[in-house]
Structure formats: structure tokens, C-alpha cells
Amino acid sequence: MKKIVAILALLVSIAGISQQKPKLIVGIVVDQMKMEYLYRYESDFSDNGFKRLMGNGYTFHNMHYNYAPTFTGPGHAAIYTGATPSINGIVANEWFHRTLKKEIYCTGDESVKTLGDGSDKEGMMSPKLLQTTTITDELRLATNFKGKVIGMSLKDRGAILPAGHFANWAFWMSKKGAFISSTFYGTALPNWVTDFNNEKRYLPYLEKGWKLSNPAEVYKESLPDENPYEGTMYKKKPFFPYDTKAMMESNDPAVIRLSPFGNNLLADFAMTAIEKESLGTDDITDFLTVSFSSPDYIGHTFGSRSIEMQDTYLRLDQTIAELLTYLDTNVGKNNYLLFLTSDHAAAENVNHLKDNKYEVDHISSKNIEQAFSEFSKTTFGEDLVLNVSNFNIFFNKEVIKAKNLELNKVKESFRTFMYTQKYIKRVYSEEEILASTGSDFYLNFVAKGFDPVQSGDLLFTLKPGFVEYMGVGTTHGSPYTFDTHVPCIFYGWNIPKGESHDRKEITQIAPTLAQKIKIQFPNGTEAKVMTEVFDQK
Template sequence: MKKIFCLILSISIFSSAFAQTKNAPNTYSAEVARPKLVVGLVVDQMRWDYLYRYYNRYTQGGFKRLINDGFSVENTFIPYTPTYTACGHTCIYTGSVPAVHGIIGNDWYDPETKKNVYCTEDSTVSTVGSTPSSEGNMSTRNMLTTTITDELRLATNFRAKVIGISLKDRGSILPAGHAANAAYWYQASSGNWITSTYYMKEVPAWIADYNKLKLANRFYAKNWETLYPINTYVNSTADEKAYEGKQSTFPHQLTQNIDKNFDAIRSTPYGNTLTLDLAKRAIASEHLGQDNITDFLAVSCSSTDHVGHLYGPNSIEIEDTYLRLDKDLEAFFNYLDEKVGKANYMVFLTADHGAAHVPGFMQENRLPAGTVNDRDIANKLNTYLNDKFKLNNVVLKSQNNQIIFDHGKTDKASISFDIIKAASVEYLKRLDGFQNAVDMAKISQSTLQEIQKKMITNGYNARRSGDIYYVLQPNWFNGGNTGTSHGTWNPYDAHIPLVFMGWGIKRGTTNRMHYMTDIAPTLAALLHIQTPNGTVGEPISEITNK
């Protein structure tokens, strides 16, 4: 009797469980809540203050829409130095620093191979989409960690599409990641958008057709006039300044470049227009954001950097470039609204670095500034070490604010390398424009400010970096007599905009300190995927906490 009762009870429990399972939602078919498309927008060399310097002149649908409808992280800083393009794009998408991800500059001297290295160079691949040239021999080979775009590919079993687009190869390749479906960049010699055999054997038809249009010529035919009457550019200096780059007076004549100089488009605001136009075509042609698998489009607008380097942050040229970019962003956001749906995409906008004021502009206004020259630094230090220790050309080069020694010669020297470095540090401190210098192996023992120690340490890769790091006085940089540059720890280079908008993003701002390394983990938290494997940042809780 007892056995019969147990059997009946077991059948009853099984039937009840089966009924509950049958009536329960099918959890295996449920999708994780994610946007259909994520768009990363990096504006190359965008200082944080540009969000507000030209705010009154922006349209309602561009930068103002981001600020007013999105969430702005007002105090976002780069946590490493040098603050260069390749490092910045890599940090944004890896959540890591050069010490870990390995991209320590746009280029560097590799002490192991004893060769100069460009950040995305790869001799094992070749150009696709145009005639062969070194411009196409590029991939992610030198990047040591995964990106948020890689992690999205992994999380979706490679069903998510990831595409990178930029005039610069490094602005396209590094954000798109190792596992990207494609990365496209602009070939200056032909005016074509190209890729490499790392991604594909031939470009898709939509890229081939786009290249046939040679749209740069159409923009050249317009020349570059100011968008508004030139006397309304009250946030800028006078049009003609000796410390600005070549042809610094409006209108800028461009017709002479038609079918001849396709590279010139980079140094006009039209380069950004081309970039965002190609991004639209990628969305349409690759059907990005058209299903329930999240896709990712990584776009970098590079012309802001080219114009900034030539003319500087206070030029009419840079103001006009941002006013035109604002209109391009408005058109791009409207396109996303129509094609993907306003509630279906998430976009973030940030920058890879800022820029210093042009020294000539600073001096004109009685503000301290100046420039140094890498070649002069290396020559002076070599002369000093030769006089002091009879060491001939022991310094290979000065690069990325670092001194790189010929270790073959230092190993054979009659004095220790520590003595050579100590003498070099003391000499460098005495040079005009130098604030400090430090032996990279002894940075913890230095008298540098903590923020400088942290940023230099984060930028130091033990297998790729130099031996001594030097810090310049504020608003001093490596450069010439015209235009500007970047690369330092100072806020004008390290304070960047960061605004999220769209799916899953509430309106608001925060003035808490956050870092560029926090962008990727914030995206990971919003998308419910793993952070990149070298991440050192943290999710921005003001955004992720609903």
C-alpha cells in the first residue's frame, strides 16, 4: 500500500512540474534586451570645451540633441600619456591603457626588433579596393587585447556585424577590433575607400560603386567658404594669422585638387561629411540594425584633427569645421531615426584626445607656451653624453616624450646604464620648456605629481616603451612654428567629451570624475556582455543604474 501511495505521489509531482514547464515562457528563445545598433562616434582632436564654446551656434539636431536628449559625462579624462590618436581609439574600445593593450603611440621604436613600428602596420596583408600600396597593409596585429566590438561578436556567436569607418586607418581598424566583419579607410593616393586582406579578398559592390563617384572632386569644386558670414565668427581669432598653417585665409581654394590631390580633402570639413555619408551607406547596404542581433558601427571623424593641427583651436577654420560637423551629425541622427528607429539604437560620442592652444596665439595674448623638437632633443643629449662619458650617439631618438637608447651601445659602455640615465635625466631638466624627466624604471621613486606618475605608468609598456620620459611645461609640445599638437598629460589634451544617447540612456549629466577607460565597461554593462580582456575601467554607474 505504501509503495502504491509513493508511486501516485511521484506521478502527481511530475505532472505538476510538467504542466508548469509547459505553461512557462520559453526562456531559451527570449532575447537579452539590447539595442539593434550601437554607433560609436569618435571626433578626432575634439577638446571637451567645444561642446559649449560653439553651443549657441549649433543646430537643435546635432551636438545640442546629444547634450539635451542624452547623458553627458562632463569630467571624462584620459588616464595615460602620451595622448595620441591610436592610443585614444584603442583605449575607448578596449577599456584599457597602453601598458596593457600595447598601442603606445601612433608609431614607436620597437627595442626588440630594432625597427620603427606604425600602430596598425601588417606586412602579411595587402590592399583591397584599390591599387596595392602600403596604405592597405594594415590590421589589428599590434593590438594585444580584445575590444568591446570583439566581445559583442563573441557574445552573439559572431552573428553581430561590426564595421569600422574612418579616413584614418587607425581610426577604423583599432575600434572595429580583431574579429570585425570589415574596416574601411581612405586611400589618399587614389581617393578610394579601402580595406585589407585581413578582412576580405575584395570590397563589396557598394564600396566599389561608391569609389567610382570620386566624391572628393565634388567638394573640391565648391571650394571652402565659411558656412555663415565671416564676421559672425566671434569665438575665433582674425582670419589671417602668421601662426596658422598654409593658406590660412578664407575662402580656401580647392578646385586645383580635382583629380590630382585626393589627400587634401582630409584638411577640410568635407572629410567628415564623406565619412558620415559612407557610414549611412554601410547601414543601408549591410542592413545594420535590421534584426534582433545587435550590430556595431564604429565611426571616427578625422578631419577635425587635420584642420586642428593646421590652424589651431582658436581659428575660424576650426569653428567652421565644428559648425559643419554639427549639421552632418544632425543629418546622420535623422537618418538613424528613419532607418533603424529612434528607440532602437544607442550612440555615444567622444574624442581620442584634445589639443593645445597654438603657442603663437598664447604668446600674442601674454600667456606662456612654446615648442621643442625631437631631433634637437636627441642631438643635444647625444652631444652632452659624448662630452661627459665619451659615448657616441648612444641616444637613438626622442619620440612620444620618451628617450630611447641604443642598448647595444649602453651594454658595452664602461659605465652602468643607471648612471647614463641619471645624467640624462638631470640634463633634460635644464632644457628650455622641460618641467621634469624620469627614469621609467624608477618612476615610483620620482618627485612627479601623482597624476603624472599614474598617467606615465599607464602609458608605459615594458616591451615597447623608451627608457626616459620627459614632461614639458604647460602648453609646450613637440612641433613647429605654426599650428598645434597634442600628446601631453595636461587637461587641454586629456579632458574629452563623452555623451551617450538613445536606447537605454536617460537624460542627464554628471560632474563626477570618470575616465576614457570607463567607456567600454559601460557599454558592456548596457549590452550585458563581457568586458574586453584587458579592461581596467569601471562602468559609469550614473548611466548603468536605472
């Protein structure tokens, strides 16, 4: 009998199948990544990056956000809490708080101070506005705070929200090119972070400039290098090569955010963190969250069909390959569980669509506010709008009361007017949102993004293809598939090879991870899991 047990143990070892929990979980979020990029650029990817994840992991081809607005802060919160903004409280990147009557930022916290080489404001950040636990929080609780959790990104919200309330550390980049944190996490940066910053790792990347990484003919999937749909990079003409060294010298090291080298720098920082924090070296599971922000900066500036975007993803493919090799060597091929997704996708450039005879348009937030204000003054003799932001309208209820107006009649009057505007698709009142039954597909998105304490009196959606943005680059935020459809790949420890084309929701990632490693669900999730990754056949 002992011989049989020993043989079975040896076979399990040879097969590389672990019966224990993973030593390390790595959560990768690529800011502003469309699922379609994995198809569009596939022929130019290496075998060791995205193709390796898709070929040897489990790919969910039809993953979507299930709420609006589709922004960075809410996206990161939804991935890691398994809950929508209506539950986790992160209703936008920044928003007008109806109760406090002021603008607040999703990770802003004036009670904490900056750690490291950054301005006072850059470090006044924490997860205090996040109202639910994250999968990373639950891991900390499950391990009696022995399992380490570290979050990192070039953006503060991309580091802080995934890391949760109980993280050991969250790090983000200041305008000086240094990774900083706040006193929420400790009294001083770890020595290894200070050493990393002192090495100024951004310099070698910026000094060599941003040139195409492949011959020009490789970029046939993109629009020409010079086209009218692109913005400029630090007021320089939008075509290659880019002199990032000169840009840095005339601005600051944060120039790296608007280049693919921001991804390289963050990967360098991630691998250093794994080494210096001894992540994945024992049988207690650690969790590293990595959010690559540069694709979002680049997408907003140049657009989703630019050569700049394609080159960014071809380079990111190499960066992912390097990170996987590092994990194989330093944690072990079968000892880490990795997932990759995005916080939102992105719209097509509206002018590009218009030039190809699609009757859509871009509309500035200033013009929207002005139209609502003028209507209010004409109809009621005074501007009753307190704030318009994130597709929310907040009314000045004190003025409405003083003028003896009925709020419901004001709402209906505005709704009637709004439907005369060419860009408005739907207008919903707070009462309709809270009474939503789920039968209205897009009202369901709005309801899951709505918080009655923080959100507006009326919410509206734009027509498909219309965007609240300038005419160059791209943006996101809508409930439409061009903004909601993102990649989702599970890879590594006890993950079967396979793929699914069934529709999945972003809020399924966190509970799936919890079920996979047998810990408590985050406390705001509906606990719907993706059963495909549990099949070990």
C-alpha cells in the same frame, strides 16, 4: 491578467522603451575634439545635432584621458578596449620598439595586402599589434559572430583599432579618395564599397570649394581669419575661400581630409554601410564605429582658435544632425545606442600664448634629439642615444656595455642634464615607472602609457604649455587637461537624460557599454563603469 499584461506591453511600446538589446550601436569619435568646443560654439549649433545629443542624452562634462601620450592610435584603442597603452600595447601612433630595435606603426602589418584603389603600403594594415580585446570583439563573441561589426575612418588607425580583431570589415581612405581595406578582412571589397568609390562622392564637395558656411560675424569666438598662428592648406594662404577643386587637381582627392567635407564623405559612407550591410535590421546587435578624422587635420594646420576650426564644427553639427535623422528613420529612434567622444583634445598655439605674455615655447623634436646627442658626446665621448620619440629615450645598451659604463649612472647623468632644459618638467626611469604607486599624479599617466617591452629607458614630460611642434597650428600628446579633456555623450536606447560633472576616465566607456548590453568585458579593462547611464528614472 492577460489584459493587464497586454496594456503594460502597449504602454511600453507607446513610451518607446525597449526591453531588449539595441539593434545597433554607433560609436562616434571626433578626432581632436576638445570638450570646450561644445560650449564655445553652442550658440551657433542647430537644435538637431550636438544640442540634441546633449539635451536628450547623458553628457559627461569632465571626461579625461588617464595616460600619456595622448595620440590618435592610443586614443582609439583606449576607448574601445577600456584599457590604457600599458595593457593594450598601442603606446603611440608609431614608435621605436626597444626589443625589435626598429620603428613600427600601430596598425602596420606586412603580411596583408591592399583591397581597393590604394597603394601597397596603404593597405598593409591590421589590428595584430592590439594586445587586448575591444568592446566590438566582445559583441562578436557574445552573438556567436552573428552581430556585424564595421569600422570606418579616413585614417587607417581610426578604423582598424575600434573595429577590433573580429570585425567583418574596417575601411579607410587612400590618397586616391577611395575607401580601401586589407586582406585581413576578406579577399575582395564588398560590391557596395566598390560602387561607392566609383561614384567619386568626393567630387561634388571639392568642386564647390570651402567657403564660410555662415556670415562672417558668426565667427566671433575665433581669431581673425588672417593671423600669424595658422599654417597653410596645400601652400595656399590661410584664409577663406579655399579653392579645393584646384588643390585636388594639383595634388590628389585626399585633399578632402583637410577640409570639413571629409566629415560629409565619411557620413555618406556610414549611411551607405548601414543600408547595404543591413545594420540594425534584426534583434542581434550590430556595431558601427565612425571616426571623423578631418578635425584633426584641420586643427594641426590652423589651430584650435581658427575660423577654419569653428566652421568645421558648425558643419559637423549639421552632419551629426543628418546622421541622427537617418538612424531615426532606418533603424528606429529607440533601437540604436550612440556614444560620441574624442581620441584626444589639443593644445593652445604656443606663439599665441607667448604674444599674450605667457612664457612658454615650442620645441622641435630635432632640437631635442640634438641636445641629447651633444650632451652624450661631450660627457661620454660617444652618442649613447639610440632613439628619441614620443617622449621616450632609448639608449644603445651595446655601446654602453662596450664602454664599460653603468646604465643606471648613464640614466642619472642624462636626467640631471635634462632638468637644465627649460622645457622639461619631469624625467622618469623605467624602474620608477614600473614601481609607480599612483601617488604621483603625472607619473601615474606615464605608467599607464608605458610598456616595458616597447617603451624607452627614460620618459619625460614637457612643462604645461610647452609643445613639441612648429609655431603654427596645434598639436597634442601631453598629460595635461588641454589634451586629456574630451566630450563624452551617451544617447538613444535606454539612455536617461542627464549630465555629470564628476571626473570620468576614457577607459570607462567600453566596460559601461558591456554592462549596458550585458556582455563580457573586454579582457584588459579595469571594468570601472559610469553608473549614471543605468538610471532609468
